[in-house]
Amino acid sequence: MESARDKNTKEIVEAEDLWMLPHVDRDGYECSGCEQPVYPASYLKTNLKRPHFSLFPKTDHLGDCDVDGERKTVDSGRKGSVRNELETSPGLSPSRLILKDERIAVDPTLPKSSAQTGSKSTTRTNSNDGATRPAGRRPSNTIRPICRAFINFPFDRNMSLDIPGIEDKTYLTAFKKLGAANAGIEHFSRSKVFYAEVAWAKTQATDDSLVIQLSAGEWNAERQLVRKYMLRICWSQWSNYKRTKVQNEMEVVREEGIKEKKSKSKKRAYVFFIGEQDEQDPTYFNVTDHRLICGLVGELSW
Ligand SMILES: [Zn+2]
Structure with a gap:
């Protein structure tokens, strides 16, 4: 449960x-x-x-x-x-x-x-x-x-x-997938629950932040991801307990996603978040509240 x-x-x-x-x-x-x-x-x-x-x-x-x-x-x-x-x-x-x-x-x-x-x-x-x-x-x-x-x-x-x-104000309209329809790096003017597949790279933690790479962004003609969306968890003010929770969930969902992909299942690892797009670097989204981010594995269908 x-x-x-x-x-x-x-x-x-x-x-x-x-x-x-x-x-x-x-x-x-x-x-x-x-x-x-x-x-x-x-x-x-x-x-x-x-x-x-x-x-x-x-x-x-x-x-x-x-x-x-x-x-x-x-x-x-x-x-x-x-x-x-x-x-x-x-x-x-x-x-x-x-x-x-x-x-x-x-x-x-x-x-x-x-x-x-x-x-x-x-x-x-x-x-x-x-x-x-x-x-x-x-x-x-x-x-x-x-x-x-x-x-x-x-x-x-x-x-x-x-x-x-x-x-x-509906599930359909409140969510927005990053990197959909080959749009490259977009500027978003409306706040949404953004989501994307998690990349296989490990998260990077410092005293100030946890950075998570997303498997979404700008692709070149050789189908390589040349600019990735990144998620920055700004946690300098957080307790260790909160940091542990978010870092564990991000690591677990990454592992779960790798397992699903290797087993040829249609389930993928997604990170969902509500965050601010960085003004200087639009590939980054900044998240400041641990309740506004989660990682889940599932098959997204339409
Ligand atoms: Zn019961």
Whole structure:
């Protein structure tokens, strides 16, 4: 499972965010659909595999747990529209991005609070007669669940999406692929969720920044990439925890992408981000917030 609910704060935690925690409580999480305990896996900062949550052995989701249904919706969503399901499932297709005040979250020595871990879950509420009410689309606190929905539901990209600072308000219009249609290095006047395939070169870290090469830009007649788009994560003000999370995710997605390509699968490694195009050098995009970048492997279809 890609996310779970923190038992104490009742907030949704994305598995990648475990990389950012000074201490991971193995007994601190439950399924967001049915409250069955789940445990975090491969979250060690040195372990370059994507973290996730799993049910404990010999346990299963309870009742008509949303999470089970969501898996089926993702499968169907690759073949056709699943709009009705998306309108009533909380986590699959976020309606908007809400960035919370992080002043508490950046200091891991402070006690856990509701501001620390992310989106409050709007779960189904049981009314007195035992009936349940669909929760509707939950907002997201990072772009990752939004980008996942963009990949997962190619037939539902006309759904609404409200990201502060981005004028275009559907999945289809809010995203923009870098280097599409052999356009070379472009100047972008509107803010978008930009994305591109990750290059195979390793990321380069300094005290001030992490630089990621993208496999997109200007190609010459010999089909060589002569000017690449680059992503600069400006992290001089970040804690080591945040740096670790972003650097790990970028390394993991690069490795995942190399594996997919070698296995001849159609899945590719993409980095998604919201950033400012550099004024001096338009091949560079600068990203300043760790919640506005993610790396995902998937097959992008239209
Ligand atoms: Zn469940």
